[in-house]
Amino acid sequence: LAHSDGDVLLHSIIDAILGAMGEGDIGEHFPDTDSANKNIDSKVMLAYTLDLLKAKGYELVNSDNTIVLEKPKLSLIKEEIRYSVAKLLGLPNNRVNIKATTNEKQDSIGQSKSIVVYSICQIKEITN
Secondary structure, three states: OOOOOOOHHHHHHHHHHHHHHOOOOHHHHOOOOOHHHOOOOHHHHHHHHHHHHHHOOEEEEEEEEEEEOOOOOOOOOHHHHHHHHHHHHOOOHHHEEEEEEOOOOOHHHHOOOOOEEEEEEEEEEOOO
């Protein structure tokens, strides 16, 4: 269930980039009270965030992500996810990491009712 397209991985990356810039969070930039954001494509939100990053004088260095879910098992598609995310971020594959783990059947995550993603993105100032 989500107001936008619900791509939890891209949402987490967006929040990590915004946080690294000190620019709040995804809800401040794409509030669910704005009907224009209903079912918005996460790739559109990510492009906006990357444009903001550049406009503020930064560039993305890397993205490290941990997806916590019981099902489906991601081991066979982690590399595919990595390559897709790297392409969206404009980063080489070796600067994007995707980890997957379970919550050992505990709480709503372990009961396959929810998914959590933790993302860390490093940015640096662009110097001329």
